[in-house]
Amino acid sequence: MSNEPVFAKVALIGIGLIGASMAHAARRAGAAGRIAGYSPSAEERALASRIGFADSLHDDLASCVQDADLVVLAAPVGAFAGIARTIAPALKAGTILSDVGSVKSAVLRDVSPHVPEGVHFVPAHPIAGTEQSGPGAGFAELFDNRWCILTPPDGADAAAVEKLKTFWQRLGSQVETMDAHHHDLVLAITSHVPHLIAYNIVGTADDLSAVTKSEVIKYSAGGFRDFTRIAASDPTMWRDVFLNNREAVLEVLGRFSEDLSALQRAIRWGDGDALFNLFTRTRAIRRGIIDAGQDMAAPNFGRNTK
């Protein structure tokens, strides 16, 4: 792969976990000539400055995106419409405008009306993250061997799509393209509903008066602790995901609840075969994920031997 920068200047609107990781990964690959980062928080800018992953840091959107060849919205998706409206006049012709939001139909809806003539809007979603947030949580390897999904709107500029694809590949990702509606359904099952369920079970545990919080914590190695990792993810980001992927999340949640009611009934009536058959079928999916390199094979995510 070439070592030339893909973009002379990349502007990151948001320097949390994803924005900071993009900066680290772009530097590692030499994929960006210059990196500008925006945050409204003085504390975040100071931290980013100490870590040093950006060439300039801005509290002003227009100065951050000035002359940028790639502008990436890396803030909670609920803020996208306002940001797009503000930066629109400052975008130069030929710029690629993209994002890293976890929902894509709503992003198209919110951002498209503000995209100036001559600017190429190509939404993207890197399927990677951790439960941590903020500029200090970023690291260069976050996207390695993970997938990044592009959802270019109808009539998107093919060269712009190709260039963004190259950029993400240089950051370590594999890249796939699909339409926004399908993306939102796929992510509802692979990410959004799992997060909702994790948040929910941790909340249920917190509310149980017959079991103390200390007991929940002490005996969490039985399975519960895995859910708490996911349920420690950024609250603002996830609030916006659920508010902006309502239809697909409610659809998948409806199926989940239906299936759970059937399991509940099998337990009540002692239908061991129904339980055994489901529990056997689910093992195959785990094997597929490990074979595809999307998770480690070591038991317990390698935690036990530590």
Place this chain on the structure above:
Amino acid sequence: MSNEPVFAKVALIGIGLIGASMAHAARRAGAAGRIAGYSPSAEERALASRIGFADSLHDDLASCVQDADLVVLAAPVGAFAGIARTIAPALKAGTILSDVGSVKSAVLRDVSPHVPEGVHFVPAHPIAGTEQSGPGAGFAELFDNRWCILTPPDGADAAAVEKLKTFWQRLGSQVETMDAHHHDLVLAITSHVPHLIAYNIVGTADDLSAVTKSEVIKYSAGGFRDFTRIAASDPTMWRDVFLNNREAVLEVLGRFSEDLSALQRAIRWGDGDALFNLFTRTRAIRRGIIDAGQDMAAPNFGRNTK
């Protein structure tokens, strides 16, 4: 801590993940003079023999427990009544009979009627495991810094309880005592319902016709993959858990579903504050688990940087 064996002979009825790990841990600590292992499967016995964690391997229950000072039922809990009935005549006076089952009221119900006069029945549950099973999955560190819960019945011999506690401490565990009914409720929330939910979401994903299995696997890093680890656990063991902790599981599941309906409603009506408040509250529980040494602090269970 002493290096003397706690028991001259330990008989493990079952040499899967837990039985094999107990053997490894007991050897590491010198906590057992001799270890006898039972399995009805010639393949399992052959594998255990190659690994070498037991001094003798048996396809016959009576010969395995003969002269044992500690007998541990480490098979799926649905098999306990039959095993207890078979071994009863072969147990010597003063022997401690224990188990490692994930449910405790049902174990008391199933095993107690078969315990001979002079044998001390002290049920136990080590809160540790991985998603793997079989004699090859065991390792000495599995119980290190994990909790083991003893649920001695009313009138249990105090010296026997103390001796079993010492044995588990030598295996690396911290030990707690509680009554069986409370144990079952605590584990319903910290282990059983989380497993049920994980099995269920993986099943729901497998059934979605609008999203291919290949897509579920490719994009699983968004959260779903964590659930597949738990949903790869042993089907027979978990079928028996749900059939034998019906009351507590249905109680906790009812609360979980009620809470999930409220979240579903918040999403449908766009109640961002309700979502944000829950998502903020759940972060504290994660922090408590890390502070208590029950999980690692590294993001993503340390997977990302690999």
